[in-house]
Amino acid sequence: MEYTEKKFNLPEEMEGLSKEGISQHLGLYGGYVKNFNAISKLLPEYAGDMEKHGLALVELIRRRSFEFGGMRLHELYFSQWEGGAQALDPNSALAQALAKDYKDAAHVVPYLTAIGMMRGPGWALLYWDPEAKQFLAGFSGEQHQGHFATLPVVLALDVWEHAFLLDYGAQGKAKYIDAFFKNLNWKVLEQRFADMTTGQK
Numbered sequence: 195m196e197y198t199e200k201k202f203n204l205p206e207e208m209e210g211l212s213k214e215g216i217s218q219h220l221g222l223y224g225g226y227v228k229n230f231n232a233i234s235k236l237l238p239e240y241a242g243d244m245e246k247h248g249l250a251l252v253e254l255i256r257r258r259s260f261e262f263g264g265m266r267l268h269e270l271y272f273s274q275w276e277g278g279a280q281a282l283d284p285n286s287a288l289a290q291a292l293a294k295d296y297k298d299a300a301h302v303v304p305y306l307t308a309i310g311m312m313r314g315p316g317w318a319l320l321y322w323d324p325e326a327k328q329f330l331a332g333f334s335g336e337q338h339q340g341h342f343a344t345l346p347v348v349l350a351l352d353v354w355e356h357a358f359l360l361d362y363g364a365q366g367k368a369k370y371i372d373a374f375f376k377n378l379n380w381k382v383l384e385q386r387f388a389d390m391t392t393g394q395k
């Protein structure tokens with residue numbers, strides 16, 4: 195089955211993030227979807243003749259999870275801005291769970307900012323561990339490495355340079371992260387968390 199590029203209902207104006215920057219970034223997202231589909235198509239053919247295509251096959255297998263990570267993480271990323279900026283409801287299950295883990299739910303923002311400021315292309319991610327019933331924050335290098343396997347992502351912050359180069363320059367990561375959080379619709383995250391925890395004791 196082919197994956198389809200998603201459309202996002204983003205606000206007309208976003209604070210600190212230009213239309214052009216978002217448009218170019220959406221274009222990159224589309225590339226991940228295309229490349230994932232293209233590699234997926236080649237694999238059965240290559241697997242059918244390992245003598246001829248064995249080396250190419252293993253590299254494509256490595257590459258495919260990179261493309262998949264780029265696809266899914268960008269879908270989590272852009273959808274967090276849909277509906278425009280909205281604050282976290284302190285009475286929501288998400289806010290209460292965050293407060294339990296981080297003393298104050300608001301503390302998760304500087305924590306993820308610090309992770310996002312790490313060097314190297316990648317993502318600052320907040321995961322939920324349904325087994326331990328706690329959050330885990332981490333850094334995924336590129337988009338397929340360093341994940342907490344099996345854990346769903348509550349918040350995805352892209353810190354590749356392409357996310358901020360146009361608006362803020364090569365040294366503008368901190369300003370970009372600030373803008374990212376200013377535009378965040380916490381309602382989307384509250385819903386994500388609700389979906390992850392539904393049915394849990």
Ligand SMILES: [Fe+2]
Nearest residue numbers: 352354356357
């Ligand atoms: Fe990106």
